[in-house]
Amino acid sequence: MRLTHTRAVFLMIAVTLMWSIAGVITRHLEHARSFEVTFWRAFFTALSLLVILPVAQGREVFTKIRRGGPALWISGVCWCVMFTAFMVALTLTSVANVLVTMSVGPLFTALVARIFIGHKLALRTWVAIFVAGAGIAWMYGAQVSGGQLAGTLVALCVPVAAAVNWTVVQRSHAQGHDVDLVPAVLVGAVLCALATLPLAVPFSATPHDLGLLAILGLVQLAIPCVLAVRCARILKAPEVSLLALLEVIFGILFAWLGAGEAPGSEVLIGGTLVIGALVANELLGLKERS
Template sequence: MWSRLPFRLRGYLITMTGVLFLSPDALLVKATTVDVATFMFWRGLLLGVALLGVAWWRYGRELPAAVKACGPAAWWCPLAFAGSAWAFVIGVRLTAAGNVLVMMNLAPLVAALIGWWVFGERLRRQTWVVIVVCVAGACLMASGEIGSGNPLGLVVALGVPLCIAINTTVASAQKSQSRRGVDTTVILPLGCLAMLVPGALLGGVQLPSAADMQYLLTMGALLTVAYFGIQTGPRYLPGAEVSLVMLLETLVGTLLVWLWVGEVPTVVAFIGGGLIVAAMLISTLRDLRRQRQKAAAGAPDSRQVLEAAAEGGPDAAAEPAVGPPGVRRSDGPR
């Protein structure tokens, strides 16, 4: 069943699953009472142990080789991953969670600009339209939060979209023998290490209370699934589109606050959420329709070509040198 799905649709489903598990993150940050350094130390430790266990289970003794295969991403992605976590937690502690979510909405635009400027990627007009519509919708949802927080929190929150964009763009730009791309999930434990070391140096090596530890354990379990899915997304999609899917966190996060805290979303929030869902749904349906039209016209099945390349089959060498669907990569050096 899974292998029969279009390559692009798999990327969206994997990334959306990760975003759904990430959505309660802001609520858990607000719920804990420990200081930021302690929170970040335990966040990095619990998440790092879980992700390292997953990576070792998948690769075993081949794990060092898998990390080496990530190339420059083995440096940039962990640092960006840790930076986004620090900026997110500090921002949520200093200002309203909705303000931080608004700042995160800039990630698709930043990722698209980085991909265009640094890696020579050219996104389709459809992708740019969806980015603009989703950013507008997410901003509408959180418009009621603007101006209610500490200005310093807003400044710190600006680091979240920048780091997310760097992570997803660099991860999707790594080339391998497989058109599926390099598996950068194996370097997430390095990001957790970069996350917990500053926390330890700032005095975060403390045992939280029983209540806080329950929140931290819950967070560790949810984020393991979340970041594994989100970091897998760039193997199937351009970085800008991975960041685009992450806008769903604004929608789901608002609904969670509504259910758990009792804050009823405004009419504007519902309109904004509807824009996000409608834009992504229409875009996906257009992609599926385009693929079916190409297949009906006699074009080769891109799914079969990509699978052959991923398996290193004889058809891999004959595959045209193009990037993921929706992105045209330059032929120049990276």
């Protein structure tokens, strides 16, 4: 099926729906916790991609990994950090805290790209960075006495690693060496599983837990990552960033309805600042490009 712009938009919405089930599924685990949750999710993601990638890209996908060079392996390490920090953060703090903190990724990316590869930032992006930073600071300030600050700080590793990842990819592209992000996701999943295995034993996951974690590996991560890369070939970067923000809304809603985890007032206020800054920045960017 040829992927038109309209189909890409709806497919990206479906991707955000799949991404957003992580929080509510994690809340229904029986015994698996922390690094064991991270290990099994990464394991099932790697297993799924080992089946999906040869079907989608042929056997040459493994040649791409062998010949990917330093950029692909750095990207894989960044994916490993994101996978690990995301799941550990979900076990330490609320779904809303994690998702709102992760949503500043595009602004972190813009800032890191400005520092390390000289990308110029528009005034609107500087303003968005300031406003989003104020929203995150508001959330952090309210959580210092609430015992959830550690989880939010761990979640902050996700947008930081994402910023490094995209900057490495952009720099590699500028030098004429494109990085295929889907094989990099496979590398990241394998590295994450290997890194967390010693911390995950002895295993305590029940068959019920393993079923849910297999869903996370396949439906919440492997499939949407492949589809998101395909959508990114059709949609403009601001469109992808805007549609990706639906993960925050869907994720908080699913955790609220499916696990009774209502977001606190500090998350609603801070999240409104963060999401509002991101939406305004990307909409203005689209207007300038058009």
